[in-house]
Amino acid sequence: MKLPYNPKDKNSVIEYAKKLKGKSLRQVCNTNILEHSYSGKGNFGQVLEKFYFGYEPNSTAEADFAQIGMELKSSPLKKLKNNEFRSKERLVLNIINYLNVVNQNFENSDFIKKNSSILLIFYLHQVGYDILDFIIKLVDEWSFPSTDLEIIKKDWETITKKIADGKAHELSEGDTYYLGACTKGANALSVRKQPFSDIPAKQRAYSFKQGYVNHIIASIANEPTEIYGKLIPSVAVAKKQTIEEIVISKFKPYYGKSEEEILTILDLKLNKKAKSFYANLTKAILGISLEKEIEEFEKAEIKVKTVRLKENNLPKEDISFPTFKYDEIVNEDWENSEFKNILEHKFLFVFFQFENEKLVLRKVKFWNMPYSDLLEVEKVWAKTQQVIINGKIVRGFKTNKNGKVTRETNFPDKEFSKVSHVRPHALNSADTYPLPKQDKFTKLNEYTKHCFWLNNSYVRDEIYLK
């Protein structure tokens, strides 16, 4: 069959692809498409390959358009309230072959062979629509900007080293910056062999983090880039230093200095009461204008947490996370849960310590939760879910000497786990979310908003002191 484009000519393929813009699959594909069973995830790409580009979907290590070394990837967009497009999810690339990758260099890797040149097709996902009716919004060829490629190379090496160390089963998306190792497979039973351990490892694929995909989208859509400030000014710097090294080297001159001293050195006037105080102080130390976003942090989805330590090194407060909704958490499973998703990010901790009434910068630390602790949090999460499902949140009341009544709950406390616990996080006890099952003790159908917290002692022992 004659193809409507020349598969040996990159421009011809791209030109043909760009005709997709503004159209749906139903509009551009030939009619026998309706006989194809296309429902389900991932099939947008399959229909596109088979019925628009006219080749059979494959899963070889070679790029889809083998003669020109270009890979086809389609991915969903979501629309924000202000009509801007964002990626709906991470962009999943090729499966990690644990057995082969340990014998490869980045330059000759399966990853590079497959993904050096990608034909990207972004479509607008709309709830309730058939995949054939999603409108294609953005089409373009994409290859790694040279600075990003250096970060991605280090990410690839981090992933490869973990496999070479016999720890493929401990891989986490938080290990890396732009390129993640995300789980891929129907369920937790999708496992495969790893070369240096007998423990089966979850099947994983390389993926661009959602934050990174957003920047690809902005670049293809030619959106303005002035709103971002860069930590890494050039490829030369990216070759020499990691994001982590650059950030630490910028913070180090301020270690041991108080907030006031830092503001004086930076010649900066910030409102200490303002909610954005620490975010702005961080930007100023990193040399980023206050009105700009830190590009590398956005791409890597790094979460910054400021911690104030007491003189005895214990953080003054535990670290809170967004409140969970009772009727949602009971339907989640741990692997796809909101809290696990948050904990699989990369964090930057900024530690201040009280010293003679002043707050002194001690250090900054990049951190992501180790595998063993994630297993521990799973227990906390599972217990929390069970308490809600059983309708046994409250176990008793307590009245203080002023006659004020508080409730005692069965949620996992600090005693239950050294890592994490569950506590209220609300305006007051009347600030509630609905319960999926009435609480047996109080007969309440809704309950004060709660969230998961990281124990302050855990933050001290496993993040600050390590």
Add this chain to the structure above:
DNA sequence: GCATGATCATGC
């Protein structure tokens, strides 16, 4: 001095 339940302040 800490754990736990409760609440506040800011900013969008």
Add this chain to the structure above:
DNA sequence: GCATGATCATGC
């Protein structure tokens, strides 16, 4: 009106 980071109050 709510999310988020921060803080308070009480009892052991």
